[in-house]
Amino acid sequence: MATADWPSTGIRLDLPIPAPATAARRTASLVVSRLDLEPPVNIEELLRARAEVHRVDWPxxxxxxxxxKLSGHSPSVYLRATDNLFRERFTMAHELGHLMLPWHLPRANCAIGTGNLDLEKYSVEDEADIFASCLLIPDAWLLDLLRVHGDDMSEILRELNSAEVTTIAGLRALRRVLISGWIFVAYNKEIIATPGTSAHELRNMSVRKARRRLESQCYASGEAIVNDFTVRWYQMFSPAEPPERDPADGRTLHQQLVDAISMVESDEHERTHLANVCNGKVGGLLREASGRPATETFSILKYRFESSHVAFLLEQPDFISWLAEKARTIEAGDTKAKKGRRK
Ligand SMILES: [Zn+2]
Incomplete structure (x- = not known):
């Protein structure tokens, strides 16, 4: 599964960010906030404070x-000298990850940034990559870019240049904070979709054909230069304003969903199943998008349902109204987990 299936075009689709990455991500953001780091992060200084760094030629x-990391000695990092300084910056951040994530044992060697976020093969190497990404291109900084520039993806991409990372590292980082509905083409060969984006039909296409398809299906597109390479972006969802709920409607949200489903499904067992599917889809976004504006999450919820096997529900006004209220819940960050913590 995952990227291993698709080596010919280098296409990477909507792989989720695996749960074990969360610890690496949290550790990196802790370091970022404690040291008040902002791009471009002086990674060499950070690494030299914890290890002897040797830049060497090897074939x-x-x-x-x-x-x-030998006991009684301070750690040593031997870094392969390349002509790609941004790649070396990422390698240094990766090694710092091994040193700062306490459960990482010393490794004999590192191959950086394979990007194979495959749950079955998930390893401390991937974890160090996530750490590196979150340190050089911090979540908080990225979220700030999204707040400032909104849907102006060309401007967001241009801002990535200040992080001094490779084009692909920048895009992978951006993928962490974007929710569904964005697709990028980099180096005219790598296609990267944000999690939950429907892009399976691109799977067996040449990049040229995929670009034509994206151009005809997207709501908006554009491009920007990131580290000297052109990145083309496609916004696949169209912005939609969540409708206001009728204030006289006394039903619970759950009842509204059940009523919407009852309009199209007579079998009780199947109705329960559909309700679970809907709640599952929305629940996933609750975790990803807590606090984001309702207009954004409503647009994305609609997009996710449009490209799912329960798209027929979108024809029901009660269902649209239910989605709109869910989007407002997400904006308020009113998740069950949060309620639980308050007790
Ligand atoms: Zn490593």
Whole structure:
């Protein structure tokens, strides 16, 4: 599964960010806030404070760095000298990840940034990559860019240049904070979709054909230069304003959903199943998008349902109204988990 199926075009689709990455992400954001880091992060200084760093020439292109941690000695990092300084910055951040994530044992060697976020093969290497990404391109900084520039993706992409990372590292980082409905084409060969974006039909297409398809289906598109490479972006969802709920409607939200489903499904067992599917889809976004504006999450919820097997529900006014209220709940950040913590 995952990227292994698609080596020919380098297409990466809507892989979720695996749960174990959360610890690496949290640790990185803790470091960012404690040291008040902002791009461009002085990663060499941070690494040299914790290890001896040696930049060396060696012929093995599959190994980017070696970390030695012998007891009684301070750690040593041997970094493969390349002509790509932004890649080396990422390698240094990756090694810092091994040093700062306490459960990482010293590794013989590191191959950085394979991007194979495959749950089955998920390893401390991926975890160090996530740490590196979250340190050099912090979540808080990215979320700020989204707040300032909204849907102006060309401007957001241009801002990524200040992080001094490779084009692909910048896009992978951006993918962390964007919700469904964005697709990027980088180097004219890599296609990257944000989680939950429907892009399976691109799977067996040449990039040229995929671009034509995206151009005809997207709501908006544009491009920007990131680290000297052109990145083309496609916004697949159209912005939609959540309708106001009729104040005289005394039903609970759950009842409204049940009523919408009852309009199209007579079998009780199937109705329960459909309600679970709907709640599951919305619940996923609750975790990803808590606090985001209702207009944004409503547009994305609609997009997610449009590209699902329960798209027929969108024809029901009660269902649209239910989605709108859910989007407002997400904006308020009123999740069950939060309610639980308050007790
Ligand atoms: Zn490593």
């Amino acid at each position: 093995h292109k599959t190994v980017d760095a070696i970390l030695l």
